[in-house]
């Protein structure tokens with residue numbers, strides 16, 4: 497009978513294990529979906545190399561499981577530093593088994609108000625950082641097996657007003673996911689993407705302004721954000737926004753499933769079929 501070449505990853509001395517029980521780099525691990533993913537991996541007994549800019553939040557995560565969390569404080573938008581960041585992540589537990597590219601940013605800008613600075617920032621963080629980090633981690637995982645998960649968005653396939661640049665970065669991330677999956681499959685490295693609908697995190701609690709509109713403050717800001725959340729909620733047939741944990745569960749599944757690669761997996765409370 498034909499035996500599979502790569503099953504999970506090789507743990508030192510104890511046979512095969514799933515990727516989420518191993519050492520996983522999680523970018524954007526300080527908040528939202530990335531933090532929930534770090535928690536899900538820790539709950540499964542895995543180790544997390546957490547990357548983000550906020551040193552206090554990184555330290556808070558480290559305190560939760562000091563033996564199984566390492567942190568790398570870095571601005572992933574500074575693409576010249578990505579190689580050094582990857583080296584630090586690979587050194588933290590003497591190698592890694594997986595990578596979750598979760599750090600991201602979204603700027604809501606209508607046509608006419610799109611700024612070069614914001615397009616550049618979104619391209620660097622949402623596209624160049626996952627591309628280059630994946631390349632370095634894939635070389636490390638070559639022929640040992642492992643997995644990469646990219647956090648994309650339903651907006652990559654079904655756009656909304658004000659999302660031209662953001663949606664484009666996520667559509668490109670989908671293309672990278674599929675191209676890398678194809679190229680890396682023979683090396684035992686799987687690459688997948690998760691496409692969440694609207695998830696209740698800091699990212700969506702920012703008022704969406706009309707061109708030239710002054711940002712609201714105080715009670716007006718609160719009311720505006722709540723109305724915005726309600727409008728977003730009503731578009732999800734399941735009747736609520738996603739929770740970071742909803743997405744983290746799917747990310748762990750994609751890290752671990754030995755026959756899954758090149759997939760774009762939507763999790764969106766029915767948003768895409770509404």
Ligand SMILES: NC(=O)c1ccc[n+]([C@@H]2O[C@H](COP(=O)([O-])OP(=O)(O)OC[C@H]3O[C@@H](n4cnc5c(N)ncnc54)[C@H](OP(=O)(O)O)[C@@H]3O)[C@@H](O)[C@H]2O)c1
Pocket residue numbers: 523524525526527528529530531547548549550551553570571572573574597598599600601602621647648649650691692693694695696697698699700
């Ligand atoms: N929330 C949604 O509705 C939604 C829907 C679809 C897809 N997504 C995607 O899901 C991912 C996570 O989003 P989220 O909703 O969890 O957002 P979030 O709560 O705003 O968290 C963003 C994370 O990215 C990190 N980050 C931001 N800029 C960074 C930089 N320059 N360098 C390093 N880390 C940086 C932040 O850490 P620091 O602040 O510590 O740097 C934080 O941990 C993103 O890729 C986003 O596009 C979100």
